[in-house]
Amino acid sequence: MIDATTPLMQRIRHFWPVVNLCIGLLVITAIVVALDDRILARTLTEGLIRVVIVVALYMFIGNSGIMSFGHIGFMMIGAYATGWQTCCPYTREMFMPGLPGYLLDNSHHFVLAIFLAGLLSAFVALIAGIALMRLSGIAASIGTFAFLMIIYSVYLRWSTWTSGASSVIGLPQTTTPWVAYCYAVVTIFAAFFYSRSKFGLALRASRDDEVAAKAAGVNVIGQRLLAFVISAFFCGMAGGLFGHFLGMLTVDTFFLNLTLITLAMLVIGGMQSLSGAVVGVVVLTVVIDLLKNLESGMFGKDGFVLPTSSTWVVVGVVMMLIIIFRRSGITRNAELYWPFKSDITAEGALRRQS
Amino acid sequence: MRAPVRPHRPRGGARSGLGNGGWLVSEDAGSKAEAQNGHTLEARGVTVRFEGLTAVDSVDETLHQGEILGLIGPNGAGKTTLVNAMTGFQVPAAGEVLLGGKVISRLTPHWIRRHGVARTFQAGRLFRDMPVSENVEVAGVSLGLSRRKAHTQAMEILEWIGLADQAQDPAGVLPYTDERRVGIARALAMNPTFVLLDEPAAGMSDLECDDVMHLVREIPERFGCGVLLIEHNMRVIMGVCERIHVLDSGRTIARGTPAEVQSNEAVIAAYLGHE
Numbered sequence: 001m002i003d004a005t006t007p008l009m010q011r012i013r014h015f016w017p018v019v020n021l022c023i024g025l026l027v028i029t030a031i032v033v034a035l036d037d038r039i040l041a042r043t044l045t046e047g048l049i050r051v052v053i054v055v056a057l058y059m060f061i062g063n064s065g066i067m068s069f070g071h072i073g074f075m076m077i078g079a080y081a082t083g084w085q086t087c088c089p090y091t092r093e094m095f096m097p098g099l100p101g102y103l104l105d106n107s108h109h110f111v112l113a114i115f116l117a118g119l120l121s122a123f124v125a126l127i128a129g130i131a132l133m134r135l136s137g138i139a140a141s142i143g144t145f146a147f148l149m150i151i152y153s154v155y156l157r158w159s160t161w162t163s164g165a166s167s168v169i170g171l172p173q174t175t176t177p178w179v180a181y182c183y184a185v186v187t188i189f190a191a192f193f194y195s196r197s198k199f200g201l202a203l204r205a206s207r208d209d210e211v212a213a214k215a216a217g218v219n220v221i222g223q224r225l226l227a228f229v230i231s232a233f234f235c236g237m238a239g240g241l242f243g244h245f246l247g248m249l250t251v252d253t254f255f256l257n258l259t260l261i262t263l264a265m266l267v268i269g270g271m272q273s274l275s276g277a278v279v280g281v282v283v284l285t286v287v288i289d290l291l292k293n294l295e296s297g298m299f300g301k302d303g304f305v306l307p308t309s310s311t312w313v314v315v316g317v318v319m320m321l322i323i324i325f326r327r328s329g330i331t332r333n334a335e336l337y338w339p340f341k342s343d344i345t346a347e348g349a350l351r352r353q354s
Numbered sequence: 355m356r357a358p359v360r361p362h363r364p365r366g367g368a369r370s371g372l373g374n375g376g377w378l379v380s381e382d383a384g385s386k387a388e389a390q391n392g393h394t395l396e397a398r399g400v401t402v403r404f405e406g407l408t409a410v411d412s413v414d415e416t417l418h419q420g421e422i423l424g425l426i427g428p429n430g431a432g433k434t435t436l437v438n439a440m441t442g443f444q445v446p447a448a449g450e451v452l453l454g455g456k457v458i459s460r461l462t463p464h465w466i467r468r469h470g471v472a473r474t475f476q477a478g479r480l481f482r483d484m485p486v487s488e489n490v491e492v493a494g495v496s497l498g499l500s501r502r503k504a505h506t507q508a509m510e511i512l513e514w515i516g517l518a519d520q521a522q523d524p525a526g527v528l529p530y531t532d533e534r535r536v537g538i539a540r541a542l543a544m545n546p547t548f549v550l551l552d553e554p555a556a557g558m559s560d561l562e563c564d565d566v567m568h569l570v571r572e573i574p575e576r577f578g579c580g581v582l583l584i585e586h587n588m589r590v591i592m593g594v595c596e597r598i599h600v601l602d603s604g605r606t607i608a609r610g611t612p613a614e615v616q617s618n619e620a621v622i623a624a625y626l627g628h629e
Binding site for chain 1: 441442443462463464467468472473475479480481482483484488489491492493495496497499500501504540541543544
């Protein structure tokens with residue numbers, strides 16, 4: 001039996017949910033990298049980038065209770081902002097002639113570029129959030145959807161900076177599985193510290209009862225805005241990562257498809273828990289990959305082949321079943337439990353954090 | 355054991371208090387004696403209208419620190435609406451609410467709470483997915499405490515109110531009567547200057563009412579605040595209030611000591627007569 005009362009064990013127990021998630025992802029990443037299969041590695045990297053997105057979504061949606069359809073807009077902002085700093089130094093002027101002189105002549109290291117792109121997303125979230133965060137419930141969700149439409153339309157037509165309807169090609173493909181893993185870990189820890197903080201607590205209070213939260217002194221708009229800005233920052237970074245994964249940018253990459261699939265991951269995993277966000281990504285990535293393989297006939301020409309696009313039908317059905325029978329998702333909105341003797345103190349990390 | 359938390363005084367009133375950025379309210383180092391030196395929460399000609407219906411009609415009342423004031427009246431008399439107006443949930447159509455002489459009736463609810471006016475709700479309105487302790491902690495962290503300090507304070511208040519053993523339970527599973535007590539605990543975090551209790555004993559048995567009466571009576575002494583108590587249960591009202599204000603159809607029909615109010619003919623006709 002492990003003695004859970006020593007300071008070290010208490011500390012480990014406090015961080016158990018995140019440590020667990022990070023080790024889980026580490027094992028998956030290590031195995032896939034060791035298998036040395038190019039296609040599998042791509043699926044893995046994309047999955048890890050989606051961990052960043054969905055965990056960022058959790059920070060806002062999970063804690064505030066407001067569904068957001070706009071966060072992929074922040075990804076778009078982040079992706080292009082990264083591209084302006086790193087893409088194709090010799091052809092940048094051809095793709096994006098409208099860029100200011102400094103950006104045309106200088107390139108940043110992609111880590112710095114991604115960070116700055118996250119800051120830009122956060123700044124845009126601050127401006128948009130001042131208007132949007134006054135809304136509650138479905139009105140706020142529709143507002144975020146309108147935001148996505150605005151960002152999409154602007155980036156589609158802003159051709160001198162974004163190449164518009166055609167694509168920007170030639171971003172260095174620096175997002176390896178391990179790079180994506182590092183960003184996923186950073187995002188998971190950030191989400192963990194945020195939800196455990198006083199700000200996360202106050203925001204969850206407003207999720208459970210907005211009126212009572214105000215009566216308890218919670219600045220509901222301010223807390224929502226803070227979460228919106230933080231999650232936009234990580235979505236922006238995810239955008240940069242994704243650009244450096246694909247090696248090219250098109251505006252259609254950051255629109256409805258990605259919005260729906262990331263939201264499905266969050267809903268299926270469990271909207272109100274960090275573990276739910278990560279578990280949702282892992283489960284749905286595996287399911288989608290399997291179905292796609294079936295669609296393309298993984299058992300050879302004569303074997304079983306799913307009709308094209310049935311993947312999305314299955315994902316839709318799974319999402320419906322979750323909403324109907326298990327609204328709190330696979331994890332039931334709980335964090336992963338401490339597996340050892342549970343003589344918990346009040347500070348125990350096992351508390352349901354929602 | 356008195357909670358070792360400083361009484362929370364309103365600082366410089368509404369306007370000057372806005373200067374600190376909205377995130378933090380520093381702990382005030384005023385002693386209890388100072389805190390009780392006569393801060394008042396005053397309704398001055400407060401009128402609230404809902405599409406032509408006048409729910410509260412030019413009500414005047416002054417609540418002093420350290421006293422317990424009863425607010426009674428038949429259903430629909432405007433008691434809760436008056437409390438809403440005094441806590442920023444309803445902007446009065448006319449008249450104003452003053453805290454320590456400064457107008458607060460246009461401030462948002464969370465600001466009014468930060469200035470030291472707390473309230474509870476008839477419906478409890480707990481944060482159902484959170485543990486009981488976090489329900490109380492929310493008020494502490496929102497008013498400037500760290501999570502650790504807010505937790506310590508929450509546990510002290512829960513101990514006093516008799517819910518320390520349920521501190522880790524999700525608030526959603528508590529019985530109805532305990533929900534009210536969590537609501538009171540949440541309102542008392544950070545020692546507000548005034549606390550407005552909206553029917554804390556509704557639907558309780560006599561035994562449970564005695565418990566609530568006991569708690570309410572202790573509040574001014576222990577937390578140094580003035581209490582406004584809305585209640586239908588006459589036994590509770592007559593048992594704990596020093597003064598009583600009677601509303602009917604939004605108007606004040608009587609004010610006075612419990613004895614005076616009980617013998618007032620208008621009150622008997624409008625309110626006790628209905629019983």
